[in-house]
Amino acid sequence: LVSDDVDLCRKARFLASRLDLAEASEDPGAMVGAAAALLRARPRAPSPRLELADLALARGETEGAQEILGTALGREPAAMVELRRIRSLLGAPHALAAYRRDGREAIAAYEAARAAERIDYAQGQVLVFDYAAQRVFRDGSALALTHQIYAVQSEEAVDELGQFSVPEGAYVLTLGTRKASGRLLEPDVIEGLDGLALPSLAVGDYVEMETVRVLDPPRGLPGGVLGERFYFASFEVPFFASEQLLVVPESMELTFDPRGDAPEPERRVANGLRELRWRREAVAPLVPEPGAVTAREHLPSVQWGHRATWSAFLAGLRDVLADRNVADPAARRLARELTGGATGDEGARKLYRWVLDNVDADDDVFGIAARMVARRRGNRARVLHYLLGLAGIDARLVIVRGFGADQTRSELADEDTYTNLIVGVEADDQVTYLTTAARGVPYGYLSPHLRDMDAIVLLPYDDAQEDVRVTLPAAESGVESQRVELVVRLDARGDGSLRAVERYRGAAAINWRNDLDGVPEAVLEDRFEEAYVARLFGGAQMRSLRIAGRDDADAPLVFRYDADVPQLARPSGGGLALVPLLPEALTTRFAQAAERGTTLIVAPPLDREVVVRVENAGTAASGLTPVEVAGPAGARFTMSARSEGGDLVVTRQLFLPMMRVSPADYPAFVRFCRAVDDAEARELPLP
Numbered sequence: 001l002v003s004d005d006v007d008l009c010r011k012a013r014f015l016a017s018r019l020d021l022a023e024a025s026e027d028p029g030a031m032v033g034a035a036a037a038l039l040r041a042r043p044r045a046p047s048p049r050l051e052l053a054d055l056a057l058a059r060g061e062t063e064g065a066q067e068i069l070g071t072a073l074g075r076e077p078a079a080m081v082e083l084r085r086i087r088s089l090l091g092a093p094h095a096l097a098a099y100r101r102d103g104r105e106a107i108a109a110y111e112a113a114r115a116a117e118r119i120d121y122a123q124g125q126v127l128v129f130d131y132a133a134q135r136v137f138r139d140g141s142a143l144a145l146t147h148q149i150y151a152v153q154s155e156e157a158v159d160e161l162g163q164f165s166v167p168e169g170a171y172v173l174t175l176g177t178r179k180a181s182g183r184l185l186e187p188d189v190i191e192g193l194d195g196l197a198l199p200s201l202a203v204g205d206y207v208e209m210e211t212v213r214v215l216d217p218p219r220g221l222p223g224g225v226l227g228e229r230f231y232f233a234s235f236e237v238p239f240f241a242s243e244q245l246l247v248v249p250e251s252m253e254l255t256f257d258p259r260g261d262a263p264e265p266e267r268r269v270a271n272g273l274r275e276l277r278w279r280r281e282a283v284a285p286l287v288p289e290p291g292a293v294t295a296r297e298h299l300p301s302v303q304w305g306h307r308a309t310w311s312a313f314l315a316g317l318r319d320v321l322a323d324r325n326v327a328d329p330a331a332r333r334l335a336r337e338l339t340g341g342a343t344g345d346e347g348a349r350k351l352y353r354w355v356l357d358n359v360d361a362d363d364d365v366f367g368i369a370a371r372m373v374a375r376r377r378g379n380r381a382r383v384l385h386y387l388l389g390l391a392g393i394d395a396r397l398v399i400v401r402g403f404g405a406d407q408t409r410s411e412l413a414d415e416d417t418y419t420n421l422i423v424g425v426e427a428d429d430q431v432t433y434l435t436t437a438a439r440g441v442p443y444g445y446l447s448p449h450l451r452d453m454d455a456i457v458l459l460p461y462d463d464a465q466e467d468v469r470v471t472l473p474a475a476e477s478g479v480e481s482q483r484v485e486l487v488v489r490l491d492a493r494g495d496g497s498l499r500a501v502e503r504y505r506g507a508a509a510i511n512w513r514n515d516l517d518g519v520p521e522a523v524l525e526d527r528f529e530e531a532y533v534a535r536l537f538g539g540a541q542m543r544s545l546r547i548a549g550r551d552d553a554d555a556p557l558v559f560r561y562d563a564d565v566p567q568l569a570r571p572s573g574g575g576l577a578l579v580p581l582l583p584e585a586l587t588t589r590f591a592q593a594a595e596r597g598t599t600l601i602v603a604p605p606l607d608r609e610v611v612v613r614v615e616n617a618g619t620a621a622s623g624l625t626p627v628e629v630a631g632p633a634g635a636r637f638t639m640s641a642r643s644e645g646g647d648l649v650v651t652r653q654l655f656l657p658m659m660r661v662s663p664a665d666y667p668a669f670v671r672f673c674r675a676v677d678d679a680e681a682r683e684l685p686l687p
Helices: 009-025 028-041 046-058 062-075 083-089 103-115 155-161 310-321 329-339 344-358 369-375 380-390 507-516 521-536 586-590 618-623 666-680
Strands: 125-136 142-152 170-178 206-215 239-249 255-259 266-270 273-283 301-306 395-401 418-427 430-434 454-459 469-471 481-490 496-505 541-548 557-565 569-572 575-578 600-602 606-614 627-630 636-644 647-656 659-661 684-686
Touching: 103 125, 103 142, 103 170, 103 206, 103 239, 125 155, 142 155, 142 170, 239 301, 310 454, 329 344, 329 369, 329 380, 344 380, 344 418, 344 430, 369 380, 380 395, 380 418, 418 454, 481 575, 496 507, 507 557, 521 541, 521 557, 586 666, 600 666, 618 636, 618 647, 618 684, 627 666, 636 666, 647 684
Parallel strands: 125 239, 481 606
Antiparallel strands: 125 142, 142 206, 170 206, 239 273, 255 301, 266 273, 395 418, 395 454, 418 430, 454 469, 481 496, 496 557, 541 557, 569 575, 575 684, 600 659, 606 647, 627 636, 636 647
């Protein structure tokens, strides 16, 4: 064996073979020397420690083997994590032994509460015990224990809970069917079945599962740790007892992000460790409300972190992307060909349109940009940013918080807040933001869900800790607009014909273009009539259709069609009454409930004008009283009628901005919706 440590690291690959030879010789001294040499060459490798521990066991020194493994774990918790289970098998206490809970005690507490009638859950299953304990080590690695017990109260719960799949990267401590006697029946392994089948599970039993996961230090947060968010309630099942325990080194500084009515933690410091315990009991399932903000905003929950700042999070993302944008000669030639040497806004327009038209989108945000270009498939924002850089056009990658995302401002960074990746092109001292989410999007158009939202510049950056925040531009007037003009001619029975012109800008036009994309011309009129016109006007038969702007993303999309429609008006008082045409039905869409406990999201915005011209009915204008209604956040509605050239012209205008309606403001919003619906639902007497 080589005793000199000089150049030992470069010879490490040979030392493993020498260790094998030493083992074959059955010479304890040679084996110890070989393992020690390999340990010096590879100090973060667990195999030399295992060899030394194995030699100690061969000498009958079980405690010595435990000590070897324990010392290694203390020095390198993450690198030596695979030694932890082996050490436990040798009789050493598990690192989480002091924090485990007896499931039988949790069941007994639940049954006592039922017997005392303190709880009465009618659901098919109850989460009797939801316990998470996480022991975090100084290097950011951790052991995470999850212990759950479900009460099975229906046959549906038997089917749902009767099979268990071990989470990836976890190992099982306890798993099985817990009978009323307290006996635990461990699962069966059935060939061809994904997961483990729990034996003899029946209504009245409990399912108990306890697993441990080994967590490496997060790569995306160098020097930091971000815990998983722990929830104390759900929309599906009652929680009888839910508890989170966090154990960290006393010197580790923590930041917390509680939501809803999360409990305050109990704190304890002992033996250089800080313990924090959150507990909540007897929480009934919450009732989901339609259109509510994301549950993460209001469900009671807690998340914690150590140095999990946005700057650190961005630095991690940038590190990952650092080698993903290597310049490729073929991609550079393509960028120059597409731009024709144009730079700034002109060149960006050409690249933008090419990317939308030629690159199929997927979710591979961290792929190799040159490979995405070559395959014509990948994350379009990444591809566009890459090609812009190769063409010499200043551009930035930006991550944006969407309107419907969690709006809580938190010091803790996470990957679920800024989920939209867009590109900003810098030209003429201004930035034009580009979204690549769908084809048919005009250059410079931003979805309503992104406008006026906060964002963070991801690339480029000068400082690895740079945290540059921007606010995206607000919407300009008319960007999201719909205008519908109907010319109606009625016969004496109330049947009629109509000529319609519909003009769309913004998201509605983009959605229409994507819906029409790929529809063969031979069946376009039939599809348009069946799926659209006949649903707007019951029984309508379309006679003609013309579409303008279908292939021009920067132009408005215009439909012109003629149709025959039965019973556009109904007999009334010796004459006719025009039925409501194209009502918005705001109450049905947004305000069905009389009151709310959570904030309502109203989206997308509506900027809609409907003009109905009824030929030869001008004298009916006096039968309609003008209507003006104002609502929250600038919402407004007007409706009026006038006589024009012997015709009746009815004009309705509705502006409903995107908004978040709090429970306190909800009654006013309901009144606005009902007033609009009442106005639009009125029939208009005709002469």
